[in-house]
Amino acid sequence: MQRLIDGIARYSNEVHPANQPLFDSLAHGQSPDVLFLSCADSRVDPSLITQSQPGDIFVCRNAGNIVPPSDSGLSDDGVIASIEFGVIALKVSDIVVCGHADCGAIKGLLHPDSLTSLPHVTKWLEWADHGGHQEPERAVEANVLAQLAHLRTYAFINEAVDVGSLTLSGCVYDIASGQVRVFDGTDFTVPNR
Numbered sequence: 001m002q003r004l005i006d007g008i009a010r011y012s013n014e015v016h017p018a019n020q021p022l023f024d025s026l027a028h029g030q031s032p033d034v035l036f037l038s039c040a041d042s043r044v045d046p047s048l049i050t051q052s053q054p055g056d057i058f059v060c061r062n063a064g065n066i067v068p069p070s071d072s073g074l075s076d077d078g079v080i081a082s083i084e085f086g087v088i089a090l091k092v093s094d095i096v097v098c099g100h101a102d103c104g105a106i107k108g109l110l111h112p113d114s115l116t117s118l119p120h121v122t123k124w125l126e127w128a129d130h131g132g133h134q135e136p137e138r139a140v141e142a143n144v145l146a147q148l149a150h151l152r153t154y155a156f157i158n159e160a161v162d163v164g165s166l167t168l169s170g171c172v173y174d175i176a177s178g179q180v181r182v183f184d185g186t187d188f189t190v191p192n193r
């Protein structure tokens with residue numbers, strides 16, 4: 001905890017003042033254009049990966065970057081509430097679902113016996129999907145595609161996609177190499193710049 005207190009003091013006294021114009025511009029509102037849904041894993045930092053500034057991306061994180069589908073019975077869950085706010089109120093133009101290598105949620109999905117002491121995780125992973133792949137990397141990719149499909153089970157998302165105001169994308173972050181593979185409609189590949 002002391003490390004956090006020290007970090008906050010350094011932020012408040014040094015980092016924030018050095019970026020005062022940015023924070024002045026953000027003080028009374030946000031208009032991010034991307035909603036970034038990633039895992040809560042400590043090694044996945046959406047702003048760092050995408051080199052985004054405060055105000056750039058609206059971030060939603062949970063174990064396994066999961067979106068329970070509309071028929072999950074979890075209509076009051078925090079994930080879809082955050083996504084609804086992003087799409088309807090903030091009018092983001094993109095939702096990106098970002099999985100990652102070595103994802104504990106997917107490893108748990110592949111090895112349910114490791115989850116016996118984690119009943120809430122076990123329940124939550126009902127909404128994950130490894131697509132029948134036992135190889136972790138493929139399973140992570142399959143889960144990203146499953147969550148993109150879950151997004152389409154919500155009418156407000158479907159309608160925004162259909163009128164062209166919203167795009168859904170999927171990607172997978174590799175922690176060791178720093179590369180991000182993006183789903184191109186067929187496969188996950190590192191895009192050319």
Ligand code: ZN
Nearest residue numbers: 039041103104
């Ligand atoms: Zn993860």
